[in-house]
């Protein structure tokens with residue numbers, strides 16, 4: 001059915017959905033079927049919560065500093081399941097939880113999801129992708145349209161206020177250098193870390 005869990009470097013990543021509201025011009029899904037030690041990150045069907053938990057119990061997590069929700073889709077498409085699995089990772093596996101997200105989870109779920117992440121997600125990496133709303137729509141082709149960028153900025157701001165480890169990122173080379181520089185300034189003004197990935 002495709003890999004539910006894969007290792008990349010020292011971390012394990014949970015691949016729980018292929019759904020995503022974006023079609024980014026730089027999406028790695030378009031160039032390779034898998035990352036890390038995975039064979040295939042395209043899922044025939046989405047794994048159940050129990051199947052994800054069983055996959056986590058089947059690997060040696062002793063050397064991994066955190067478990068990451070990432071994969072070939074947007075994890076907040078399954079936000080309620082994500083919360084259940086994050087609690088399992090904390091309570092049963094005693095590991096930190098990171099969420100890699102496009103920052104559109106509140107639009108996807110129709111409510112501000114950040115307060116529900118507090119205590120379950122220890123750090124968040126959010127794709128900023130662009131310096132403004134128009135550039136963002138050009139590179140992500142989000143189904144939410146032009147309002148997407150402001151939603152991402154609100155998500156970043158709420159995460160900064162409520163969660164300790166917040167990083168925003170862009171994909172190097174996907175936008176002009178002047179836009180990359182502006183993204184770094186936006187991150188600085190918002191008081192969050194910035195990374196080119």
Ligand code: SF4
Nearest residue numbers: 020022023024027102
């Ligand atoms: S948000 Fe992530 S998974 Fe979705 S299209 Fe963009 S790069 Fe791919």
